[in-house]
Amino acid sequence: MKLQERINAFVKLGEFLSQFSNEVIVKKDNVEHNDTFFDGFKHQLKLTEEHNGWFTQENIRFSLQGWAESLTPDNLNTWLKPYQINTVEPKQVAIIMAGNIPLVGFHDFLSVLISGHHVLVKQSSNDKHLLPYLAKYLEFVEPEFKGTITFTEDKIEGFDAVIATGSNNTARYFEHYFKNKPSIIRNNRNSVAVLTGNESKEELKALSEDIFRYYGLGCRNVSKLFLPKNYNFDAFFEAMYHWHPIIDKAKYANNYDYNKAVYLMSEFDMLENGFLMIKEDKSYASPIATVFYEFYDSTEQLKEKLDREKQQIQCVVSNGFIENEIAFGATQKPLLWDYADSVDSVEFLLAI
Structure with missing residues (x-):
C-alpha cells in the first residue's frame, strides 16, 4: 500500500x-x-x-x-x-x-x-x-x-x-x-500557565478551556499556574465562572467535595468559588477540581526553573514568555506535529 x-x-x-x-x-x-x-x-x-x-x-x-x-x-x-x-x-x-x-x-x-x-x-x-x-x-x-x-x-x-x-x-x-x-x-506530565497579571479577559477565559476540558484529566490540561507576587485573583475567577455547570456532573462534584474536605481538615490555605479550588503548592500534578499555583520573583528565574524541570511538563501556556509556548485555550487542540513529550514518533518509527 x-x-x-x-x-x-x-x-x-x-x-x-x-x-x-x-x-x-x-x-x-x-x-x-x-x-x-x-x-x-x-x-x-x-x-x-x-x-x-x-x-x-x-x-x-x-x-x-x-x-x-x-x-x-x-x-x-x-x-x-x-x-x-x-x-x-x-x-x-x-x-x-x-x-x-x-x-x-x-x-x-x-x-x-x-x-x-x-x-x-x-x-x-x-x-x-x-x-x-x-x-x-x-x-x-x-x-x-x-x-x-x-x-x-x-x-x-x-x-x-x-x-x-x-x-x-x-x-x-x-x-x-x-x-x-x-x-x-x-x-x-502536566501543563502549566505563566501569567503576568496583564492578561485580557479573552485570554483568561480561553485559559479556562485549558483547565476544565476533559475535567482536567489530560496531560495537556493546565494544572499549575505561575504568578507574579501579589497577583489579584479576581479577574481569574471571573473568567472561570462560565464553567460553573461542571459541578453538576456527579463524578466531578464528588472529587471537588472530597478534595475540599481534605484541604479543610488539613487546614491548608486555598481559594475556591464553588467548583474550583486553587492552592499554593510546588507540585505540578493537582487533584481534580484543583489548580496549584506558585509565585515567581523574576521571569528569568522562572524560565530556568521550567527548563530544569521540563521532563515534568507537557505544555507551557503563555503569551510571549517562552519559545514553543502554547496560546491560551489551545492546549487541547494539538496539531499533528505537536508530539507528546516532544518526541518525534514518526522519526522513531522510520528508524526501527
Whole structure:
C-alpha cells in the first residue's frame, strides 16, 4: 500500500468523524460506507459514555471534532512532508494506550499505520469502544489495512518496537520490560500557565478551556499556574465562572467535595468559588477540581526553573514568555506535529 493510499483512507475517516463532532449528529450523503457504519458508531458513543462516566458526550464530541479537523489532506501532507516514508519495511509496533481522555492513543495509532508499519494495540479498559470500530471503518475504505491492525487484551507478544504510555510507576516497569526493544516510554506530565497579571479577559477565559476540558484529566490540561507576587485573583475567577455547570456532573462534584474536605481538615490555605479550588503548592500534578499555583520573583528565574524541570511538563501556556509556548485555550487542540513529550514518533518509527 502506497503512502497516498494510506493518507486517503485517513482523510475518509476524518470525513466520517465530522458527522459526530457537533451537538446534533447529522448523517452526510457523501461519506463512504455510511450505511454500514453510521448507526453503529452512534451506538459506540453511547456505550463509551455508559462505560466511563468521565467520557461525557460533550467531551467525546470535542475529541472527535479535533480529529475530524486534523485528518484533512492539507494537515496530513504538511505533517508528513519532512519524512521519507515509502521506503519503510513493515514492522510490528505495539502500542500500550492510556485511557484518561477519549481516543488519547489515536495519534500513535495513526503514526504507526501512516508510516507503513503494522500495529498491535493494547487499550486501556477505560477507553475501549471507539478505536476498534474506527479501525474497522479504515479496513473498509482501504482493504489493504486488513491484517495490519490487531487489538489484544492479553500479554503483548511478537512485536518489534513499542510505544507505551502510563504513570510514573508503570513507566519504570515498561522501561525494564521493554529494555531490549526500540521504545518510546511516556510517563506523567502536566501543563502549566505563566501569567503576568496583564492578561485580557479573552485570554483568561480561553485559559479556562485549558483547565476544565476533559475535567482536567489530560496531560495537556493546565494544572499549575505561575504568578507574579501579589497577583489579584479576581479577574481569574471571573473568567472561570462560565464553567460553573461542571459541578453538576456527579463524578466531578464528588472529587471537588472530597478534595475540599481534605484541604479543610488539613487546614491548608486555598481559594475556591464553588467548583474550583486553587492552592499554593510546588507540585505540578493537582487533584481534580484543583489548580496549584506558585509565585515567581523574576521571569528569568522562572524560565530556568521550567527548563530544569521540563521532563515534568507537557505544555507551557503563555503569551510571549517562552519559545514553543502554547496560546491560551489551545492546549487541547494539538496539531499533528505537536508530539507528546516532544518526541518525534514518526522519526522513531522510520528508524526501527
